[in-house]
Amino acid sequence: MEQLFVIKIGGNVIDDPEKLQDFLHTFARVKGKKILVHGGGKIATKIGHGLGIEPNYHQGRRITDDKTIDLVTMVYGGLVNKKIVASLQALNENAIGLTGADGNVLPAVRRPVKEIDFGWVGDIQESQVNTALLSALLQQNITPVFAALTHDSQGHILNTNADTIASVLAVALSKHYDVRLIYCFEKKGVLLDVEDDHSVIHRIDPPLYQQLLAEKKLFEGIIPKIDNAFAAIGSGVKEVLIGDSQDLAANTTPEITGTLIIY
Template sequence: MKLFIIKIGGNVLDNPEALKRFLSDFAQIKEPKILIHGGGKIATKIGDQLGIESKYVNGRRITDAQTIDVVTMVYGGLVNKQIVAALQTLNCNAIGLTGADGNLIKATKRPVKDIDYGFVGDVKADGVNTVFLHALLNQNVVPVFAPLTHADGSILNTNADTIASVLAVAMSKIFEVRLIYCFEKRGVLMDVNQADSVITHLPKNLYDDLLTKSVFADGILPKLENAYDAIHSGVKEVLIGEATDLLKNTGAKTEGTLITL
């Protein structure tokens, strides 16, 4: 049986109309499905309103004690529950979750090396409670994950792309999984300045070749790394594409970039 694991973030979450369209499409998917969302820009905005400055190193958020409180409130509360409430109006029986709920995703706190990232979690597929997750799906309940995990009694900020990849790997033992990363571009681009230069199929040998030629922009690299981690660990397909193409990308004829071995 197919399972769609879908990650949404960035500009779609910040745009109420775009989010409404996306959730309407998501609700129409008949097969079992799991949604993972981000919310970094919203957390930054709320933090600013509370006088808590967001700090970044190499584009990654430093999650100190004040910041973990903000992201827990925003990701696990505001954003997650707004999405769940919207899905309920679309007859999609969603449940909002973090990794702490039902011990669904255990993590380890990122060790301090050159940089102390604070309350940040690293996750692996063997930390996923697949039995409980499968039970929810069997009840036609749709899990909606905020990008939060847990370890030793602490909530940890965790990259949403990585959570999606790890969930896909874990659930690929039970389902035929297609992992879909939705964002504002049409797919992985050969030329970042040409919106229509989409690479429709990116097998590993082509990826390795283009990587040596520095074709990929920095922003897409973490998604590609997570995609190939998933593919090498049992996930059948990964699709990176535009949020507006979600329904097409759950079918046989996809838009965007399809990643396979």
């Protein structure tokens, strides 16, 4: 099967115009089929502040209320997404900006209210992904660029975690492609010593992971990422890579600088 890269970038790239442009230059030069998924970064908070929309928390969990979903629809789906698309077009990368509502690519279910009503937040499943449209776009050498938004099929846009969107797209498309799912974050990869960028573990398989867990050698926050990576691999994704956005060129080749998670 043909290779497909599903690449997720977060706020640390989106919020830094120079880092974003550097990343997009590298992204445009990556050969082959690819999909970009972006979060929103701090710009939504900043614009929301200007409009008198303050982040809304309940028991420490962020709530997407009516004003907030409009805000993120504007900022993630409009400002951030279209600027990325226009930048990629200037780099001769034929990008198309999408939310899950566009072409019904990612229908979601509004998260059921249990202890907390998270508001306009959507949960997604790989079985619901409209892979036909995505495959048709990829075959036309058009690169989908996803904002972290889905819809409830009842007329509402939903806020959805960008990591989850990347993972669900990767799993759904693994039936048609050899997918490498790449999570870009602020570190070189999974580090043995969180202070030392040279301590990247370049390859983690289940036995090594169990050993690292037993030896308590993994820094805080990385364990859920690795768990999610193994879940994606268990569902058909060929490999998951965790690395620095600035190392994308290497991390889309066999000479990786980040951490490859495989069975």
